Amino acid sequence: MIKNQNIVVTGGAGFIGSHLCEALLREKTNTVICLDNFNDFYDPVIKRNNISSFQKHDQFNLYSLDILHKEDLEQIFEKENIHTIFHLAARAGVRPSIQSPKLYAQVNIEGTINLLECAKEYNVEKFILASTSSIYGNKKKVPFSETDPVDHPVSPYATTKKAAELMCYNYHHLYQIPMACIRFFTVYGPRQRPEMAIHMFTKHILEGTPIPVFNHGKCERDYTYIDDIIQGVLKVSEFDFSFDIVNLGESKTITTLDLIKRIEKACGKKAKLELIKAQPGDVEKTYADITRAKKVYGYDPQYPIEKGLHMFVEWYKHL
Ligand SMILES: NC(=O)c1ccc[n+]([C@@H]2O[C@H](COP(=O)([O-])OP(=O)(O)OC[C@H]3O[C@@H](n4cnc5c(N)ncnc54)[C@H](O)[C@@H]3O)[C@@H](O)[C@H]2O)c1
Structure with missing residues (x-):
């Protein structure tokens, strides 16, 4: 676990960001600075609730701001001496990105550049980007490895994340900022976004309403439990990387019907x-091919899908 650091988590009130803030706060010497604009991609009340339990922490500072407003970011970086940035704020989701490609490009690319500029101007020591398995597009070769070419993304969302990874590489090359781009494979668990499959399917099953199942249930996904993702992100962040791209998944794939x-x-x-x-x-x-995450960073996923789904459903029933 990183220690004695001032850490920015963008998108810190979201599903993955709130779990990351919580984990970082377990180390009492860290100060966690959460940046989030509480947009209405899904109900912002859910995001407020995600962080409500640790908002009383002295080490937790919340700023409601939009990462597209560079001056607001600068004020924070001016005030706090930031060591590490975990950049998770983004417009997520494939299907809505087809409706709003410009918005996705703005937030996911321009927003990332704003954070990278702050990293450069305020001598941030490490930058970690939340990237995605969507980047691999419709590749036939499995499992997906970090060294595979990723030149054919099939949604604006994937394209913006690929652009963000490339921007990270630019800033690493030009200013020697250590950068890690972590490609998450469909993450689930408590606080999962309400429009994501596992959350929606559970809701439909428990309410007895029909589940719309795309592609007749034949899509295959590598579902990753949130605690494994957080374990992997923390392990990468402790490491002395220069520029790296790392997959985090369970390396097990199942169909939607399964x-x-x-x-x-x-x-x-x-x-x-x-x-x-x-x-x-x-x-x-x-x-996901997770050989690199395991070998280089000691990633050790602990949640097979049955165990993770049980934890998710228990959480859902107590909402
Ligand atoms: N959940 C997954 O399965 C998954 C998979 C691959 C990659 N990712 C990536 O992980 C990150 C987190 O995903 P999540 O599922 O927690 O999504 P989320 O929507 O719950 O979290 C994103 C957070 O960013 C905030 N945000 C968005 N635009 C902002 C802006 N302009 N300024 C400030 N804050 C802003 C949102 O309010 C939200 O709280 C994203 O970058 C996403 O692309 C997620």
């Missing part, structure tokens, strides 16, 4: 299915 069967089991209830055609922008398969 996923639904497992959620049915965790809920103790059958699902009603409405099988429909594939959605544009969705990739057919994701499957």
